[in-house]
Amino acid sequence: MAYIVDMRSDTVTKPTKAMKHAMVNSALGDDVFGEDPTVNALESKVATLLGKQAALFVPSGTMANLIAIMVHCNKRGSEAIVGRESHIFQYEQGGSAHLAGVLLHPMKNNPDGTFDLAEVESLIRGSDVHEPITSLVCIENTHNKCGGKVLPLKWLDECAALCKRHSIPLHVDGARLLNASAHLEVAPERLVRDCDTVYICFSKGLSAPVGSALAGSYHFIEQARRMRKMLGGGMRQAGVLAAAALVALEEVAPRLPLDHKRAFRLAKVIEGLFLKSFSVDVANQHTNIVLVRIAAASALSADAVLQRLEQVCLAETQGDCKTTNDEGVIVKGIPFDNKTIRLTTHNDISDEDLWLAIMKITYVFKELDAAHPF
Ligand SMILES: Cc1ncc(COP(=O)(O)O)c(C=O)c1O
Numbered sequence: 001m002a003y004i005v006d007m008r009s010d011t012v013t014k015p016t017k018a019m020k021h022a023m024v025n026s027a028l029g030d031d032v033f034g035e036d037p038t039v040n041a042l043e044s045k046v047a048t049l050l051g052k053q054a055a056l057f058v059p060s061g062t063m064a065n066l067i068a069i070m071v072h073c074n075k076r077g078s079e080a081i082v083g084r085e086s087h088i089f090q091y092e093q094g095g096s097a098h099l100a101g102v103l104l105h106p107m108k109n110n111p112d113g114t115f116d117l118a119e120v121e122s123l124i125r126g127s128d129v130h131e132p133i134t135s136l137v138c139i140e141n142t143h144n145k146c147g148g149k150v151l152p153l154k155w156l157d158e159c160a161a162l163c164k165r166h167s168i169p170l171h172v173d174g175a176r177l178l179n180a181s182a183h184l185e186v187a188p189e190r191l192v193r194d195c196d197t198v199y200i201c202f203s204k205g206l207s208a209p210v211g212s213a214l215a216g217s218y219h220f221i222e223q224a225r226r227m228r229k230m231l232g233g234g235m236r237q238a239g240v241l242a243a244a245a246l247v248a249l250e251e252v253a254p255r256l257p258l259d260h261k262r263a264f265r266l267a268k269v270i271e272g273l274f275l276k277s278f279s280v281d282v283a284n285q286h287t288n289i290v291l292v293r294i295a296a297a298s299a300l301s302a303d304a305v306l307q308r309l310e311q312v313c314l315a316e317t318q319g320d321c322k323t324t325n326d327e328g329v330i331v332k333g334i335p336f337d338n339k340t341i342r343l344t345t346h347n348d349i350s351d352e353d354l355w356l357a358i359m360k361i362t363y364v365f366k367e368l369d370a371a372h373p374f
Contacts, residue, residue: 002312003323005357006332010176010259010288010346013207018251019244026243030236031057032229038239042246046213049249050198051189054221055213057242059233061087061175064199064214066095066231068171069136071223072197073102078135081120085109085145087173088138099231103132112284113143114155117162124166137163140173141191142180145336147281148263148289148344150180153191160194172198175212179205179287182256196220205256205288206248207347210241252347259288262345262354266290269358275369292333292341297374302335308364309333321360329360 006012015023029035039057046055058064065088069080073096080096082089084106088096096102105123107115125131139159143149163170172195174180174188181188192198197216202208214224228234235241267280267290277298280290294300312321312328321329333343345354 002328002330003356004330004332005349005353005360007343007345007349007357008332008334010205010344011203013205013346013348015209015244016207016247016251016347019208019247022243022247023240026239028237028239031238032234032236036237036239036242038246039242042242043213045246045249046200047215049188050192050200050215052192052198052215053218055215056221056224056228057235057238057245058199058212058214058228059210059235061173061199061201061212062092062095063228063231063233064212065092065138065171065173066099067214067224067227068197068199069096069102069138070100070227071220072169072171073100073135075133075135076101077132079103079105079125079132080136080138081105081107081123081134082138083107083109083113083115083140083143085143086138086140087144087175088140090145102135109143109146111146111149113140113146113149113151117155117158120159121162121166124168134166134168136169136171138171138173140175142176142183142287142289144175144289147284147291148176148179148287149284150183150286153184153186156191157194164194169196170194171196174198175201175204176287178253179256179260183260183286202245202248205252205259205346206245207252208241208244208248211245213245255347256288259345259347259349260286262349262351263288263290266343266345266354266358266361269362270365273362273365275365276374277369277372278365288345290343290345291336292343294339294341295374296339299372299374300368301338302341303338305341305364305368306333306335308368309360316360316363319363321356321363323356329356331357331360
């Protein structure tokens with residue numbers, strides 16, 4: 001069997017030993033009655049970490065975003081301004097329309113994950129009866145589809161100030177907020193200081209099996225708790241999961257800079273190949289997501305490249321891309337579009353895994369570049 005280096009997502013991480021131990025040994029209760037001590041401990045820890053009054057443990061990031069939209073946009077005819085490349089707009093099935101009756105207004109994202117604030121300001125509606133009600137602005141930090149970009153602090157502050165001026169709440173999809181915090185070496189609390197609500201995800205770079213926590217004011221969390229129950233997200237002895245999330249914050253969060261270092265190393269190697277077909281933006285490589293761009297003029301597609309990375313040819317096992325058992329290496333990534341591949345580092349990618357991935361990627365990229373001149 002070939003050795004697999006799975007870089008599709010940081011969600012493929014398995015719980016650590018310490019997480020499994022905590023899952024078996026933590027105190028439990030019925031969380032819908034508010035009686036699970038481990039969930040209560042996690043919610044209180046997250047609220048403190050993010051500088052908010054309260055927090056709520058929810059099954060997923062998608063549900064956290066949906067709940068935030070439902071609570072903030074509680075008037076019929078509401079509209080939320082989001083980035084076009086945001087997870088909320090791209091990958092949540094339009095749940096805000098589907099389930100909340102909320103219109104999303106997508107703004108063009110800049111390559112760094114931000115969007116034009118003057119344009120946001122111009123989009124905010126007045127009291128014209130023809131128009132929907134602008135009720136929320138959502139931002140994403142780090143920004144997944146823009147390649148794990150960390151939003152600049154100055155932009156965050158300006159965005160929050162704009163929202164305050166217009167009395168519009170600001171929600172942060174912080175699935176990877178702790179990656180942003182690690183990159184900037186700035187406390188998570190500071191990154192969301194002027195935002196109304198934020199959630200963080202435990203099951204991505206933090207390696208826990210399940211769960212996110214949504215944070216905001218007492219009043220917001222009270223409403224969010226009702227929404228969570230309505231959406232079927234009221235979990236009972238959820239301490240089993242919260243226990244792993246608590247370990248994730250203690251054990252894995254401090255290791256995020258290592259994932260970033262490894263992603264940077266990978267990006268640097270790809271850049272250093274000087275191939276016409278493949279490029280990476282090393283200068284703007286912030287966190288654990290590496291985007292490999294395939295040249296527009298190339299006949300190669302992201303799917304074709306990924307397929308090749310999942311094959312092992314005889315020459316590889318006799319050359320550079322071999323493991324100790326000589327059966328070769330498979331590297332898994334995902335296509336973001338026809339010309340973009342995402343490779344993600346995470347807690348289950350060791351230095352040795354990274355080395356094997358680098359050997360394989362180098363071999364395959366050189367081979368494909370030579371075979372597809374343009
Ligand atoms: C930025 C961002 N937001 C939200 C989500 C959704 O999280 P979940 O898969 O837990 O629903 C993801 C998932 O990858 C994400 O990357």
